[in-house]
Structures are given as C-alpha cells and as structure tokens.
Amino acid sequence: MSATDTSDTPAAFTDLAAARPKRADALRNYEKLIAAARDAFAQDGTSASLEEIARRAQVGIGTLYRHFPNRQTLLEAVYVDEVEALCRSAADLSELPPWDAFVAWLHRFVAYMATKQALAQELLGCVDRDANVFQSCRTALYAAGEPLLQRAQQARVVRTDTNLLEVIQMVGGIAKIPSTEPEQIDHILGIALDGLRYREPSA
Amino acid sequence: MSATDTSDTPAAFTDLAAARPKRADALRNYEKLIAAARDAFAQDGTSASLEEIARRAQVGIGTLYRHFPNRQTLLEAVYVDEVEALCRSAADLSELPPWDAFVAWLHRFVAYMATKQALAQELLGCVDRDANVFQSCRTALYAAGEPLLQRAQQARVVRTDTNLLEVIQMVGGIAKIPSTEPEQIDHILGIALDGLRYREPSA
DNA sequence: TTACTATACGGAGGGTACCTCCGTTTTGTC
DNA sequence: GACAAAACGGAGGTACCCTCCGTATAGTAA
Numbered sequence: 001m002s003a004t005d006t007s008d009t010p011a012a013f014t015d016l017a018a019a020r021p022k023r024a025d026a027l028r029n030y031e032k033l034i035a036a037a038r039d040a041f042a043q044d045g046t047s048a049s050l051e052e053i054a055r056r057a058q059v060g061i062g063t064l065y066r067h068f069p070n071r072q073t074l075l076e077a078v079y080v081d082e083v084e085a086l087c088r089s090a091a092d093l094s095e096l097p098p099w100d101a102f103v104a105w106l107h108r109f110v111a112y113m114a115t116k117q118a119l120a121q122e123l124l125g126c127v128d129r130d131a132n133v134f135q136s137c138r139t140a141l142y143a144a145g146e147p148l149l150q151r152a153q154q155a156r157v158v159r160t161d162t163n164l165l166e167v168i169q170m171v172g173g174i175a176k177i178p179s180t181e182p183e184q185i186d187h188i189l190g191i192a193l194d195g196l197r198y199r200e201p202s203a
Numbered sequence: 204m205s206a207t208d209t210s211d212t213p214a215a216f217t218d219l220a221a222a223r224p225k226r227a228d229a230l231r232n233y234e235k236l237i238a239a240a241r242d243a244f245a246q247d248g249t250s251a252s253l254e255e256i257a258r259r260a261q262v263g264i265g266t267l268y269r270h271f272p273n274r275q276t277l278l279e280a281v282y283v284d285e286v287e288a289l290c291r292s293a294a295d296l297s298e299l300p301p302w303d304a305f306v307a308w309l310h311r312f313v314a315y316m317a318t319k320q321a322l323a324q325e326l327l328g329c330v331d332r333d334a335n336v337f338q339s340c341r342t343a344l345y346a347a348g349e350p351l352l353q354r355a356q357q358a359r360v361v362r363t364d365t366n367l368l369e370v371i372q373m374v375g376g377i378a379k380i381p382s383t384e385p386e387q388i389d390h391i392l393g394i395a396l397d398g399l400r401y402r403e404p405s406a
Numbered sequence: 407t408t409a410c411t412a413t414a415c416g417g418a419g420g421g422t423a424c425c426t427c428c429g430t431t432t433t434g435t436c
Numbered sequence: 437g438a439c440a441a442a443a444c445g446g447a448g449g450t451a452c453c454c455t456c457c458g459t460a461t462a463g464t465a466a
Contacts, residue, residue: 023433026443051423060445065425125381162394170391173376178328188373191365195398226462229414254452263416268454 021067030067032057038078046075046118072122076134079119083137086112087144098155102148103193106171110189113175114182124172141168156198167196224270233270235260241281249278249321275325279337282322286340289315290347301358305351306396309374313392316378317385327375344371359401370399 021027036057040048050071054064068074086109093101113120123134145164152158174192179185224230239260243251253274257267271277289312296304316323326337348367355361377395382388 023442025432049423062445066443159394162390166387166391166394169380169382170377170395173380174373176379177372177376179372184369188369191369191398192373192395193398194402195394195396199397226413228461252452265416269414
C-alpha cells in the first residue's frame with residue numbers, strides 16, 4: 001500500500017510497519033517508547049505500568065497514549081517484528097521431512113513464547129476473536145503454519161480430522177504453561193504433538 | 204486437627220474449611236463476601252475489583268481485607284469446595300476401564316475449568332511454585348489423579364515416560380484456551396490425550 | 407441485666423495507575 | 437521569519453489497592 005515495498009516481503013508482513021509517525025520528534029518518541037516498553041514488558045509482564053513506560057522513555061503520558069491508544073497496540077508494536085521473523089523462519093524447514101518440519105516449527109514457536117510470557121498471554125489470548133488486535137501476527141502465523149500442516153497431512157503423518165486453528169490453540173496453551181524448566185515444556189509439547197500423528201481411520 | 208471431622212472426609216480436604224471465623228457477625232460477613240466474590244469473579248474474571256466486591260457484600264473494605272488478606276485467598280475460599288468436589292468425583296470412575304476412567308476425569312476437569320476462566324488462570328497459574336496458595340486444591344487434584352494415572356500406566360494404556368504433574372500442566376494449558384465452542388476444546392483435549400497413549404518403546 | 411473485653415467493623419487516607427483534555431511547543435513549509 | 441499543522445506534556449478526575457485506627461458489637465462472667 002505505501003512505499004515500504006521490500007519486494008521479497010509478502011503483503012501480510014507490511015501492514016503494520018507503515019503506521020509509523022512522520023515528523024522527526026514524533027518518530028524519536030515512538031522509538032523511545034517501544035524500547036522502554038520492551039524492557040518493561042520483559043520485566044513486569046503484560047501489566048507493566050504504562051506511566052512507568054512513559055517515564056522510562058522520558059516522554060509525557062499523553063504522548064504515549066497518542067502513539068498507542070491502548071496497551072494492546074503498544075504490545076503489538078513491540079513484538080510484531082519478532083513474531084513475523086519467527087514465522088518467516090518456517091522457510092528454513094522445507095527440506096526436512098513433513099513431520100519433522102511441522103514439529104520443529106512448533107517447538108521453535110513454543111520456545112520463543114516461553115521466554116515472553118507477556119506476549120504469549122495477549123497474542124494467544126484472543127486467537128480468533130477481536131479481529132484486528134495482533135491481526136498481522138495471526139496472519140503471519142497462519143501463513144507460516146498452513147503449508148507445513150498441509151504437507152504433513154498430505155504425507156499422511158498428521159491426522160486429518162483437525163486444522164491449523166486447533167493446533168495453534170493447543171500449542172499456544174502449552175506455551176503459556178508457567179514452567180521452570182524449558183525441557184519440561186518441550187517434553188509436554190512432544191506428548192501433545194504425538195497426539196497429532198496420523199492414525200488409521202478404523203480404531 | 205480441629206473438631207471438623209466429618210469422618211468420611213480425607214485429611215487433605217479439611218485443611219481450609221477450619222479457618223472460618225467464629226463470631227456471629229464475622230461469619231455473616233464472611234459468607235456475604237464469598238457470595239459477592241463468586242458473582243464478581245464470574246462476571247469480571249480474576250481481576251474483579253475488591254472494593255466492588257466489598258460494596259456488593261455491603262461490607263467495609265477493611266472487613267474484606269481482614270478476612271482475606273489478598274486476592275488469592277479470596278479466590279481460593281470461593282472455589283475450594285467446588286474443586287474438591289470435582290476431585291472427589293473421580294471415585295465414580297473406578298469401574299470404567301483404566302484409559303476411559305483417566306480420560307473421562309480429565310475431560311470433566313477441563314469442562315469445569317472452561318466455565319471458570321478466572322479460577323483456571325490462578326489455580327493453574329502456579330502449579331508447583333508458591334507452595335501454599337491453592338495448596339489444598341492442588342493436593343486434592345493430585346490425590347484424585349494419581350491413582351487414575353497409575354492404573355492406566357500399569358495397564359499399559361498410558362505411556363510411562365511421563366507423570367501427573369506433566370499431565371496436569373498439559374491439560375491445564377488446554378483448559379485455559381479461550382474458545383467459544385466447548386466441543387472444540389474437547390476435540391483439542393482429545394488430540395493431546397491421544398499423545399498420552401502407550402507406545403511400544405521401539406519406534 | 408449490666409459491665410467488660412476480645413473481636414470485628416468500616417472508611418478515611420496515602421499511594422499508584424488509567425485515560426482524557428487542552429494549553430503550549432516544535433516541525434516543516436512557503 | 438511567519439504560520440499552520442502536528443505533536444508534546446502533564447494536570448486532573450476517577451478508580452483501585454491496601455493500611456491503619458477509632459468505633460461498634462458479640463459473647464461472657466458477675
């Protein structure tokens with residue numbers, strides 16, 4: 001839509017980046033706010049104080065609200081880039097066998113989310129309702145996951161009585177488990193993913 | 204410990220009920236607060252305003268804080284009974300085959316939790332840390348689940364490279380999925396539970 | 407009944423956060 | 437240098453959290 005065409009970037013990824021402010025001071029504050037917010041969210045989770053963020057960014061609270069009318073918007077601005085990068089990384093996996101590729105991507109996804117509980121709570125807190133919050137992240141998620149799932153289903157290694165929404169919901173639920181040990185999360189994910197393996201229709 | 208012995212109630216279940224106030228007015232307010240809190244949590248989730256709860260109960264805010272020094276305590280007081288009842292209901296299932304019994308209990312658990320997101324967030328938000336919050340609920344959960352899991356593992360229908368903590372964490376994660384359709388949650392749970400089925404060690 | 411005390415009540419008050427509104431400042435342009 | 441559009445910043449109203457302490461009440465013993 002705007003002139004941000006990096007030609008190799010699919011349409012789904014450009015939606016948000018275009019919304020940055022144009023005036024020099026505005027852009028400066030915008031960046032400072034995002035940096036401060038990233039720190040604050042990492043430290044205090046989703047409910048970090050917005051006034052505290054404005055303070056850290058050395059910016060008036062009014063400025064924060066002008067750039068980001070609500071907490072979700074700010075959270076989204078902080079994380080879109082990372083999430084989209086994560087999704088794009090699915091491309092690496094095309095050379096693995098279908099099952100391995102699909103599962104590897106999901107493990108990667110969970111490992112990342114586990115380090116950002118703040119993000120996980122919000123991004124996965126509204127997987128399909130609230131249409132336009134984290135919209136671009138969800139779009140990217142689907143764009144990345146759908147081919148992997150389809151390939152695995154066509155290869156008859158993933159059961160066919162399910163779909164990407166369900167898988168993402170399941171995996172998202174696991175990502176949100178507040179566990180001390182990353183290996184434990186991985187183990188749990190492994191179990192759940194075993195449930196996705198293809199089974200003969202009979203039973 | 205105290206005189207609350209209902210003889211057929213296992214020790215794990217009595218810990219909390221004993222902590223009720225003794226004076227008539229105190230008891231009255233205690234009950235009013237719990238009733239008000241149940242409504243409020245159901246309506247607004249975990250973060251319902253405590254002042255609002257006190258207001259609904261027609262009780263001073265100080266009274267609320269005397270009875271329940273923090274939100275967790277109140278939440279716990281509201282839900283222990285229900286959770287413990289749910290756990291006790293595991294007894295019904297002893298006549299089913301091992302797999303069916305185990306799975307039925309977990310489905311019951313998820314179905315209940317799905318109706319009380321507020322509870323789910325908190326009870327499952329600290330499955331093993333924060334030792335004494337929701338302690339009695341966790342104890343009950345383990346007491347109910349352990350026999351079912353062991354039976355299923357001994358019957359070789361559930362894989363043996365896992366334990367109850369993992370299962371509860373996995374199932375808890377699924378319970379917290381904010382889904383519109385209960386059937387969908389059930390379906391997802393079914394997939395994850397398939398991952399628990401016993402597999403030959405080879406592969 | 408009355409008097410007494412342990413127990414419980416209630417809300418004022420200090421602190422923080424949310425968000426809006428609007429007078430002031432800055433930027434970019436002509 | 438002047439001017440308008442864009443952006444800034446923080447005061448201020450509301451709500452919530454939690455503590456503290458003067459007041460009221462229930463239970464008990466005389």
